[in-house]
Amino acid sequence: MKKASYFKDKLYGKVYEYSKKITSFRQKSTGLIIKLGLNTLFGVLIYFSFDLFKKDSDKMFFPLFIAGAIVISLVVNLLWENKEIKKLRRMQKTYARSFILLNDDYKLAQKDIKARDEFLSIISHELKTPLSVMLLKLHNELNNIRSASLANFSVHELMAVLKNSEQQIKWLSLMINDLVDISLITTGKIDLQPEDTDLVNVTNQVKQSFSEVLKRKKYKINISAQSPVVGKWDKVRLEQVITNLFSNAIKYGDGKPINIQIFKSGKDGKFVIKDNGTGISPGEQKSIFDLFKRADPEKYKQGLGVGLFITSQIVKMHGGNIKVSSALAKGTAFTVTLPLKK
Numbered sequence: 001m002k003k004a005s006y007f008k009d010k011l012y013g014k015v016y017e018y019s020k021k022i023t024s025f026r027q028k029s030t031g032l033i034i035k036l037g038l039n040t041l042f043g044v045l046i047y048f049s050f051d052l053f054k055k056d057s058d059k060m061f062f063p064l065f066i067a068g069a070i071v072i073s074l075v076v077n078l079l080w081e082n083k084e085i086k087k088l089r090r091m092q093k094t095y096a097r098s099f100i101l102l103n104d105d106y107k108l109a110q111k112d113i114k115a116r117d118e119f120l121s122i123i124s125h126e127l128k129t130p131l132s133v134m135l136l137k138l139h140n141e142l143n144n145i146r147s148a149s150l151a152n153f154s155v156h157e158l159m160a161v162l163k164n165s166e167q168q169i170k171w172l173s174l175m176i177n178d179l180v181d182i183s184l185i186t187t188g189k190i191d192l193q194p195e196d197t198d199l200v201n202v203t204n205q206v207k208q209s210f211s212e213v214l215k216r217k218k219y220k221i222n223i224s225a226q227s228p229v230v231g232k233w234d235k236v237r238l239e240q241v242i243t244n245l246f247s248n249a250i251k252y253g254d255g256k257p258i259n260i261q262i263f264k265s266g267k268d269g270k271f272v273i274k275d276n277g278t279g280i281s282p283g284e285q286k287s288i289f290d291l292f293k294r295a296d297p298e299k300y301k302q303g304l305g306v307g308l309f310i311t312s313q314i315v316k317m318h319g320g321n322i323k324v325s326s327a328l329a330k331g332t333a334f335t336v337t338l339p340l341k342k
Contacts, residue, residue: 127172134168137161178306182291185313192234192317199229199238199269199338200262206242210250218255225262229269231340237314238338244307245273245334252332253277268320269340274333280326288324 141161144154184190200223207214207221214221249258253275261272280288289312315322319339326332 127175131168131172134165137164178310181310182306185310190237190314190317192237194232194234196230197233197235197238199231199233199271200225201228202235202239203242203260203262203271206239206246209243210246213250217250219250219253220257221260222257223260223262227264229262229264229340231269231338233318233338234314237317241311241314241336242271244311245271245336248307248334249273249275249277249332256331264340265337267340269338271336271338272333274331276331279328279330280324280332281328285324285326289322 138161141158144157181190203223203225207223213219254277256276258276259274261270263270289308291306291309312322315336315338320337322337323335324332325335
């Protein structure tokens, strides 16, 4: 099976390269040169025929008449064949272009399928691991309760297990919400509920929700905002955007200060968040907002890698845009631009 697939791909590649040659400028130039050469040759033959006819018209008339008839017949035939050839070549070029487009679509589909398979593998791992840990701890605690007397029963241990289970359930809930959002985005079923929303106020609320994480990881976040930035935005979805960018900055920020700027720029509101961490390579920056992409997946294995995709799609739904600027070991800056009124 693998051998057959190898030869099929090899043949497919050769036909693809041939199709590209068919549509190339070199092919057109070669055909034109051949046609010019043939026309020149016929012209020379006709010239010499007339020249001989002038020198000895009586002897050469009949052969020249036959030669002329043959030449005219050949010219007419060539003109007809040339018309058919042109038609066939137009069809050939059309098919060649179609093949090239199909080949490009095929390669893109293969790339997407590979990314999807990797994503499904990540999902199965990310969903299975917390469930396995949670079930194992609950199972052990149930066995302890069944086998131990009430005198040896530890409320502290039970609370620790329940607290851990709560954290795992919250984590699972977040991942499931991300999967639901992807489904809604790809099917175009997300409905925004725009209202007067202050970007500065939402950012401060998100910062407060990360207070324990920031304290534990010793992060310092500086928010610079001269005045409220109010626009017609979906407050819940805008909070989701800022939360994802906060989470990303904390994840890759290496514990260094994170700076946030919020300001008005003409008819837009701008949100800029910059960390001073690992940075993103130029190659990864090109696809960082794509679905199923994660920066440095070998180092940061936790998570589904869909946060920035969801973020970029929500921003686009608001009529805005998001850009990334980064350099390795120098940090990363995300700039979100949102129209104040849509």
